Amino acid sequence: MAKETGIVRWKDLALGCTLMEPGTAAELKTGDWRSMRPVTNRELCIKCGQCYIFCPDMVYSRTAEGYYEANYYYCKGCGICARECPKDAIQMVQEEK
Amino acid sequence: MGKRVGMEVSIAAAEVVGLCDVDVIAAYPITPQTHIVEHLSELVADGHLDAEFVPVESEHSAMSTCVGAAAAGARTFTSTSSQGYALMAEICYIASSLRLPIVMAVANRALSAPISIWNDHADMMMARDTGWIQTVAENGQEVVDLLLHAYRVAEDPRVLLPVMVNLDGFILSHMIEPIYMPDKEEVQRYLPPYKPALRLDPRNPMTFGPVGMPEVYTEAKKAQDEAMKGALPVIVEAWKEFEKHFGRAYHPVETYKTDGAEILLLTMGSVSETAMTAVDKMRAEGKKVGLVHLRLWRPFPAKELVEALQGAKAIVVVDRAMAFSTQSGPVCVEVKAALFDHGISTYVQNFVAGLGGRDVTVEDFEMMVAKTSDGLAKGLPMTYEIVNVRE
Numbered sequence: 001m002a003k004e005t006g007i008v009r010w011k012d013l014a015l016g017c018t019l020m021e022p023g024t025a026a027e028l029k030t031g032d033w034r035s036m037r038p039v040t041n042r043e044l045c046i047k048c049g050q051c052y053i054f055c056p057d058m059v060y061s062r063t064a065e066g067y068y069e070a071n072y073y074y075c076k077g078c079g080i081c082a083r084e085c086p087k088d089a090i091q092m093v094q095e096e097k
Numbered sequence: 098m099g100k101r102v103g104m105e106v107s108i109a110a111a112e113v114v115g116l117c118d119v120d121v122i123a124a125y126p127i128t129p130q131t132h133i134v135e136h137l138s139e140l141v142a143d144g145h146l147d148a149e150f151v152p153v154e155s156e157h158s159a160m161s162t163c164v165g166a167a168a169a170g171a172r173t174f175t176s177t178s179s180q181g182y183a184l185m186a187e188i189c190y191i192a193s194s195l196r197l198p199i200v201m202a203v204a205n206r207a208l209s210a211p212i213s214i215w216n217d218h219a220d221m222m223m224a225r226d227t228g229w230i231q232t233v234a235e236n237g238q239e240v241v242d243l244l245l246h247a248y249r250v251a252e253d254p255r256v257l258l259p260v261m262v263n264l265d266g267f268i269l270s271h272m273i274e275p276i277y278m279p280d281k282e283e284v285q286r287y288l289p290p291y292k293p294a295l296r297l298d299p300r301n302p303m304t305f306g307p308v309g310m311p312e313v314y315t316e317a318k319k320a321q322d323e324a325m326k327g328a329l330p331v332i333v334e335a336w337k338e339f340e341k342h343f344g345r346a347y348h349p350v351e352t353y354k355t356d357g358a359e360i361l362l363l364t365m366g367s368v369s370e371t372a373m374t375a376v377d378k379m380r381a382e383g384k385k386v387g388l389v390h391l392r393l394w395r396p397f398p399a400k401e402l403v404e405a406l407q408g409a410k411a412i413v414v415v416d417r418a419m420a421f422s423t424q425s426g427p428v429c430v431e432v433k434a435a436l437f438d439h440g441i442s443t444y445v446q447n448f449v450a451g452l453g454g455r456d457v458t459v460e461d462f463e464m465m466v467a468k469t470s471d472g473l474a475k476g477l478p479m480t481y482e483i484v485n486v487r488e
Contacts, residue, residue: 010316010323015257016196017309017317019293022302028310 001025033078036092038070044089051081051090101278107132107270110202113241115146116284120171121189122143123151123162127181128214129266130204134176142361149472156181159190160199166321167197168305170296172248174197178266179206182220186227192259193228194321198251198291199259199296200230202244205366205417206266207453210379215454216266218366218417221394222427224298228321230260230328231394234279237274237315240264242345245287249335256328265367267454279343287468329396348406349398351390354380358387361409365391365428366417368450368457375462386466391428399435406436411444411473416481418452427480431477444473448483456457463486 014020040051045067052060052068059075060068071079082090100312104112110133114122124134140146144149149166153159154179163173177185182203190384190394192199205221207213224231230250234240240262247260256477297305309317329349334346353374355361364372369390379386389405391398416426424430425447434447446469451457461484471477 008310008316010319013316013320015295016194017307017313017320018195018303019304019307022304024304024307028308057486 002081028075031073034072034075035095036077036079037072037095038076038077038079038081038090039093040068040070041089041091042067043068044087046087046089048086050086052086054080056080098276098408099283101275101277102271104237104276104278105132105273106240106264106276107172107204108343109237109274109276110264111140112278113244114174114200114202114242114289115140116279116281117174117245117288118172118285118290119146119148119174119381121149121163121166121173122175123153123159123166123173124175124177125153125156125159125285127178129206129216129433130176130181130202132270133202133204134465135481136252137174145220147367156185158194160185163199163201164188164192164195164197167192168195168297170291170298171373172291173199174201174250176202177206177219177390179208179214179287182223186223189224189227189259191306194226194317196257196294196324197259198248198257200247200251200262201259202240202262202264204270205263205315206265206337209235212425213453214266216268217452217454218263219419221261221263222418222420224261225395226265227297229395230256230257230258230325230332231263232260233263233365233392234265234269235367235390235392237269237276238345239347240269240453241278242339242347244342245284246332246335246339246347248291249288250332250336252296253331253335256324257294258324263366268367272285273476275296277343287339304439306424325396327349329393329398332393332396347392348401349391349393350401351392352405353388353390355387355389355405357385359385359410360469361387361389361405361406361412361433363389363391363412363414363428364464364467365394368415368417371457371459371488372415372462375459375466378394378459379463379466384466397431397435399438401432402432403439403469406432406443407439407441409443411469413469414445415457415462415465416447419449419452429481432472443481444469446472447479448484449481450484452483455485457484
């Protein structure tokens with residue numbers, strides 16, 4: 001229900017808006033308020049992992065080939081990865097609805 | 098059996114909180130609240146009260162401690178005043194939104210600047226929209242009774258909201274009065290042990306206070322509003338129950354000599370006792386004056402208030418706090434709105450009196466009634482006026 005969409009009737013909310021399980025922040029889709037998304041140009045990427053290190057939301061993960069991939073479910077589009085990339089391989093691109 | 102004692106009201110407040118089997122008290126001392134928590138700390142230190150007393154470094158931490166303790170299932174108490182309330186206000190919203198039945202006594206005091214340690218209702222009005230239930234005491238006995246009532250209401254499974262008991266700073270907090278102090282058995286008969294509906298427990302973990310995205314925040318506030326509105330009948334029920342146990346009756350709106358009254362005074366807090374004296378005096382002079390006393394501030398008992406006020410030719414609302422540049426003081430704004438919503442267009446004159454500890458006397462009430470009577474006769478526009486301000 002609710003967990004994915006957050007859309008519930010007021011009567012369906014638990015007392016004090018409590019969630020009946022722990023660790024629920026992991027399910028919070030922080031990516032849906034993003035206005036810019038980072039896009040990596042793999043031809044420029046040197047697999048240094050700076051984007052992974054500096055990302056404040058742990059969005060990046062390493063692929064089998066050694067590249068770093070952003071998980072847009074959590075990416076807020078802050079642009080820190082693009083700023084820190086020593087090869088300018090990451091571009092911030094406008095999100096489109 | 099309890100007994101009748103001569104006691105400072107702050108000490109009596111602390112004593113009755115002690116009788117309520119509180120688990121955690123967190124507080125920072127601020128005038129004129131100090132004696133309440135000072136005495137509680139003594140009760141704990143001397144082994145008379147088996148509770149955790151947390152001496153915090155600020156009121157913000159006091160309320161934070163209460164929120165944490167209440168979330169873990171403890172019965173909690175704190176007390177504050179004025180600037181201290183202002184500092185804890187941030188967490189007060191969280192306490193009510195998380196539906197934690199914390200009880201707090203507020204020794205009402207003016208807000209700075211200029212610095213004033215004396216009584217008015219600025220802090221009570223600041224707490225107006227925090228989602229706390231607010232009751233208002235008129236004398237020392239009522240402070241004791243309303244604190245007992247507060248736990249019963251707050252912890253009722255149908256309510257689960259924090260309750261603030263307002264008592265006028267110094268005028269009540271530092272007064273020595275004859276008080277009927279119940280004993281432990283009497284308190285326990287009235288107040289069942291606290292059984293939290295939800296609580297933080299590592300064996301059954303859950304998330305309190307999660308992020309509320311735009312998709313859910315409105316619904317969360319609606320649920321909270323329904324809880325607040327639903328609290329009104331439970332509050333009245335708890336007072337009826339209180340009357341059965343202790344013989345003293347309380348109502349959201351109380352009246353004094355309102356039969357046949359043409360002009361009604363409306364007051365809140367200890368000033369009501371002075372207003373009663375003024376009503377007695379004016380009645381003796383043949384003036385048709387009565388008093389309506391607001392015991393419950395939140396949830397606002399609009400229907401009960403309109404019932405008490407309808408029929409009067411004019412209403413004199415006495416506010417103890419400013420609402421700068423608005424239509425009137427905070428209480429009067431509510432009164433006017435309630436009357437308007439019920440299609441009643443009585444003449445309402447608002448006076449802001451007793452700011453920052455200035456006395457409100459019997460003569461002041463006579464003046465307010467005279468001015469209102471004059472304004473009604475001359476058809477002057479309804480307005481608000483600060484009593485006795487020097488031009």
